[in-house]
Amino acid sequence: MSTSATATTTRLGDAVGELRRPRVESPWRRAARRFLRHRLATAGLIVSLLLILAALFAPALAPRDPLQISILDKFAAPMTKGFVLGADEVGRDLVSRLLYAGRISLLVGFAAMAVTIVVGTLIGLFAGFYGGRVDAVLMRFTDALLCFPTIFLLLVLAAFVGASLLSITLIIGLTSWMELARILRNQALTLRERDYVQAGRALGASNAWLIRRHMLPNTLGTIMVAATLNIANAVLAESYISYLGYGIQPPEASWGNMLNNAQSYFSTAPWIALFPGVLITLTVASFNFLGDGLRDALDPRARR
Amino acid sequence: MTNYLIRRVGQSALLLVLVTAIAFGLMRLAPGGPESVYALSPTMRAEDLARIRASFGLDQPLHIQYVKWATGMLTGDWGRSYRDSRPVRDVILDRVPATLELTITALAFAIVVGVTIGVLGALRPNSASDYLATIGAMVALSIPTFWFGLMVIFIFAEKLDWIPSGGRETLGAGFSLSDRLHHLVAPALVLGLVLVATWSRYTRATMLETIGQDYVRTARAKGVAERHVVWSHAFRNALGPLLTLAGIQLPFLFGGALVTESVFTWPGMGRLFVDSLGYRDYPVLMGVLVVTAILVIASNLLADFLVAFVDPRIRMR
Numbered sequence: 356m357s358t359s360a361t362a363t364t365t366r367l368g369d370a371v372g373e374l375r376r377p378r379v380e381s382p383w384r385r386a387a388r389r390f391l392r393h394r395l396a397t398a399g400l401i402v403s404l405l406l407i408l409a410a411l412f413a414p415a416l417a418p419r420d421p422l423q424i425s426i427l428d429k430f431a432a433p434m435t436k437g438f439v440l441g442a443d444e445v446g447r448d449l450v451s452r453l454l455y456a457g458r459i460s461l462l463v464g465f466a467a468m469a470v471t472i473v474v475g476t477l478i479g480l481f482a483g484f485y486g487g488r489v490d491a492v493l494m495r496f497t498d499a500l501l502c503f504p505t506i507f508l509l510l511v512l513a514a515f516v517g518a519s520l521l522s523i524t525l526i527i528g529l530t531s532w533m534e535l536a537r538i539l540r541n542q543a544l545t546l547r548e549r550d551y552v553q554a555g556r557a558l559g560a561s562n563a564w565l566i567r568r569h570m571l572p573n574t575l576g577t578i579m580v581a582a583t584l585n586i587a588n589a590v591l592a593e594s595y596i597s598y599l600g601y602g603i604q605p606p607e608a609s610w611g612n613m614l615n616n617a618q619s620y621f622s623t624a625p626w627i628a629l630f631p632g633v634l635i636t637l638t639v640a641s642f643n644f645l646g647d648g649l650r651d652a653l654d655p656r657a658r659r
Numbered sequence: 660m661t662n663y664l665i666r667r668v669g670q671s672a673l674l675l676v677l678v679t680a681i682a683f684g685l686m687r688l689a690p691g692g693p694e695s696v697y698a699l700s701p702t703m704r705a706e707d708l709a710r711i712r713a714s715f716g717l718d719q720p721l722h723i724q725y726v727k728w729a730t731g732m733l734t735g736d737w738g739r740s741y742r743d744s745r746p747v748r749d750v751i752l753d754r755v756p757a758t759l760e761l762t763i764t765a766l767a768f769a770i771v772v773g774v775t776i777g778v779l780g781a782l783r784p785n786s787a788s789d790y791l792a793t794i795g796a797m798v799a800l801s802i803p804t805f806w807f808g809l810m811v812i813f814i815f816a817e818k819l820d821w822i823p824s825g826g827r828e829t830l831g832a833g834f835s836l837s838d839r840l841h842h843l844v845a846p847a848l849v850l851g852l853v854l855v856a857t858w859s860r861y862t863r864a865t866m867l868e869t870i871g872q873d874y875v876r877t878a879r880a881k882g883v884a885e886r887h888v889v890w891s892h893a894f895r896n897a898l899g900p901l902l903t904l905a906g907i908q909l910p911f912l913f914g915g916a917l918v919t920e921s922v923f924t925w926p927g928m929g930r931l932f933v934d935s936l937g938y939r940d941y942p943v944l945m946g947v948l949v950v951t952a953i954l955v956i957a958s959n960l961l962a963d964f965l966v967a968f969v970d971p972r973i974r975m976r
Contacts, residue, residue: 498674503682507947511936512688594805598806632803632810
């Protein structure tokens with residue numbers, strides 16, 4: 356009787372003690388813990404890191420020169436003549452081409468994402484922070500761009516400006532910032548009414564300082580999530596325009612343009628069409644899962 | 660309500676002006692200008708080119724060109740195709756039915772399947788089937804539509820020979836409904852897959868929100884049958900956001916249609932666009948851009964009207 360009472364007291368005491376010293380966990384640590392609990396997001400992180408490493412070390416990993424033509428080996432099936440994933444219509448090694456194509460596709464993905472984030476953040480924060488006429492002009496322009504299907508804009512611009520690594524990157528970046536701008540604008544509209552922003556203003560802080568010190572850090576979570584999801588979208592966009600022939604130009608390989616003529620070789624060499632698509636899907640899916648996990652991890656409303 | 664609708668119509672009109680201005684400006688980006696096609700001809704002399712410029716009105720200031728072109732659009736004069744000199748309006752209108760046939764079928768399929776999956780997921784959140792559906796939707800969103808189309812053609816047309824590998828009908832066979840449907844199934848399902856994913860995700864999220872509301876708990880407490888609670892109380896309130904999604908999704912749908920039409924050689928607007936791009940047929944390109952944008956603006960407006968119609972809270976504003 357008495358022992359169990361003591362036990363209860365101790366347990367109660369422990370509980371009180373725990374209440375008194377709450378575990379101090381920094382927001383970033385908490386985000387990391389929540390993120391890792393998300394199994395799919397972790398898998399997405401691992402797969403995307405592997406893909407990035409494979410692209411970085413493509414020259415070391417590729418068994419052959421991706422551009423080396425060898426007519427005798429044309430349409431070599433996977434696992435024959437030393438071609439692990441087979442050879443294409445002019446006998447180029449598919450593994451090597453996929454590795455080098457991954458460099459291009461991922462490079463475009465990351466660089467276009469950077470453009471999207473810079474433009475989207477600037478337009479969104481300016482519109483929301485300044486409000487009034489600036490907001491009206493910027494947001495009507497954003498709305499108007501959102502009326503066009505992105506692929507239509509991408510194709511027209513790519514056809515007119517001409518395809519190069521730089522132009523494709525800019526085109527993708529400049530046609531996908533609108534949604535981020537809209538979200539950030541709404542956040543900035545509420546943020547600018549907050550007491551600490553008003554206090555800063557009353558103390559004579561400049562607009563630039565307020566944006567840098569308050570707007571940007573408070574929207575960083577949104578921006579990081581958007582950045583991750585945008586890599587996925589940019590990789591997808593590059594594959595679409597390259598598949599349709601207006602993106603990365605052969606002989607340089609990208610996952611999209613490797614599928615360019617794949618349909619004509621269906622009966623002889625279906626593997627040419629299979630592997631690039633699998634890699635695009637894998638890449639896009641892992642960045643999507645990563646972004647989804649980040650969103651859950653950084654969501655301040657969700658507890659635990 | 661009337662004020663709200665009038666305001667929305669006004670906003671849409673402004674948007675229309677902006678959208679046409681952007682499309683117009685975009686075409687001016689074309690290298691060498693719209694007359695560059697003629698400059699390609701080796702027998703073309705500089706003074707002939709100048710005459711062509713003048714006949715197109717290209718020597719006038721930009722804003723005058725825009726106003727001229729915009730009034731032309733309004734009065735049904737959309738210019739002539741560079742490729743075969745047919746009126747652009749006819750060239751485009753010829754392709755609209757095929758695109759609508761494909762997109763509406765895909766959307767209908769996506770709504771039925773996506774909403775069902777989404778509602779079921781919201782009823783049993785975090786169950787094994789919900790988890791699977793969530794993963795499936797994410798993967799579906801990550802597959803490039805054109806590649807999925809290629810794989811479908813490879814498996815079901817090349818290997819199994821269940822479906823034709825492209826086109827809208829068997830050429831020269833005359834109209835037959837079963838033949839049309841036979842051609843429609845694969846592209847509609849391919850285009851619909853991504854849409855199923857967005858619809859199921861969005862329905863699930865919206866339903867989870869409405870199902871947690873007080874009025875749903877009240878209905879359950881009163882002993883209302885669960886089926887009635889789900890569909891008449893929770894789902895009815897989720898309908899507004901879903902209708903808005905249908906409107907917002909349209910540009911995405913047309914973009915997907917362009918890719919699907921290219922893979923399945925479907926004679927719609929998307930394929931017309933890709934073909935015209937190859938021929939640098941600027942009047943047709945601009946026409947398709949503007950027509951899709953108008954369809955997008957109109958359907959967003961329609962979605963807002965419908966939302967106001969089903970949701971009295973908005974009607975009151």
